[in-house]
Amino acid sequence: MTPWVCANCLCNESKNCGVSSRAEGLQDVALKNSSPDRQSPNAWGETFDAPPVVTSRGSALTKTALHRWTGTGAVMIQPPLDHHYLVLHLGGEKRVLRRGEGASYTSDVPDRSITLVPAGSAYRWRTEGPIDFAHFYFSPAVLDQIIIEDFDREPRAATLASPIGDIDPLLQALYGAMLDEVAAPAHAGSLYLDAMSRALLVRVVHLHGELTLRRCAVPYAIAPHKMRATLDYIAAGLADDIDIAALARVAGLSVFHFSRAFKRENGRSPYAFVLDERIKRAKFLLATTRLPLADIARQCGFNSASQFATSFRRHAGIAPSCYRRSC
Numbered sequence: 001m002t003p004w005v006c007a008n009c010l011c012n013e014s015k016n017c018g019v020s021s022r023a024e025g026l027q028d029v030a031l032k033n034s035s036p037d038r039q040s041p042n043a044w045g046e047t048f049d050a051p052p053v054v055t056s057r058g059s060a061l062t063k064t065a066l067h068r069w070t071g072t073g074a075v076m077i078q079p080p081l082d083h084h085y086l087v088l089h090l091g092g093e094k095r096v097l098r099r100g101e102g103a104s105y106t107s108d109v110p111d112r113s114i115t116l117v118p119a120g121s122a123y124r125w126r127t128e129g130p131i132d133f134a135h136f137y138f139s140p141a142v143l144d145q146i147i148i149e150d151f152d153r154e155p156r157a158a159t160l161a162s163p164i165g166d167i168d169p170l171l172q173a174l175y176g177a178m179l180d181e182v183a184a185p186a187h188a189g190s191l192y193l194d195a196m197s198r199a200l201l202v203r204v205v206h207l208h209g210e211l212t213l214r215r216c217a218v219p220y221a222i223a224p225h226k227m228r229a230t231l232d233y234i235a236a237g238l239a240d241d242i243d244i245a246a247l248a249r250v251a252g253l254s255v256f257h258f259s260r261a262f263k264r265e266n267g268r269s270p271y272a273f274v275l276d277e278r279i280k281r282a283k284f285l286l287a288t289t290r291l292p293l294a295d296i297a298r299q300c301g302f303n304s305a306s307q308f309a310t311s312f313r314r315h316a317g318i319a320p321s322c323y324r325r326s327c
Contacts, residue, residue, distance in 0.1 A: 094129025109165030
């Protein structure tokens with residue numbers, strides 16, 4: 001591996017260089033002072049040397065964003081951000097130097113390892129090795145709701161650890177699955193990404209959230225008439241890309257409270273419930289019409305006939321064409 005070279009005086013003393021320490025210490029102060037307001041991930045991303053090769057729109061449930069970059073510069077200046085973010089290191093093993101927040105760390109990180117960066121922190125990053133990485137951004141408010149709903153704790157006293165190059169098979173698998181889904185030509189839709197995003201965030205809190213023992217009781221209930229309206233909305237919109245934010249508005253709850261309340265009252269997550277309803281409608285159309293599979297897929301909210309066939313087979317245990325012949 002290429003030895004570390006100081007960006008300020010070109011020496012090889014990554015830990016002991018006085019020029020580097022003084023110059024980068026001034027950079028840390030400049031980062032803090034030049035950005036009195038925290039920047040958004042989008043604003044920071046515009047300063048990168050290359051656009052992302054994979055990108056997703058913000059999730060309706062978690063207001064998250066997922067991007068992947070390759071071939072950007074080896075040195076990145078990160079101002080204080082208004083989102084936490086999770087890095088997935090890709091492309092092979094590399095050495096990462098992070099300087100800021102009063103400390104400097106150098107770490108050899110394995111391929112597909114993960115680094116957590118809390119909101120509000122400012123760093124100078126240097127990478128030796130392949131430049132290939134993904135960022136999953138999520139807001140502090142989202143994390144607070146995860147802490148309340150899934151851990152029944154007060155979020156105000158919670159803090160996030162910030163390991164570099166962490167290894168956790170479950171977190172890595174969730175992150176990789178989300179990245180693959182976003183990169184797919186026809187992905188499963190926002191509800192599926194919402195479900196994976198939430199699972200990933202729960203895992204982040206479980207691994208890296210330092211929580212107090214103080215519990216926080218939060219009621220989760222949907223009024224009966226609101227539940228009927230929500231189910232009617234789902235039935236009327238099966239051909240569309242239903243997102244949880246819209247369902248929560250119909251139910252009169254925040255998106256965070258809605259997900260748990262819906263699952264408690266229906267025994268399934270909103271994503272699972274909507275998928276069941278899509279398959280149920282598809283079975284009806286297969287049995288009662290001669291519509292082409294592509295038309296049935298569109299009417300039931302699937303992005304393509306192939307995605308419909310895969311989901312139907314997984315759910316019903318039989319291909320749509322075989323199901324039609326059996327009716």
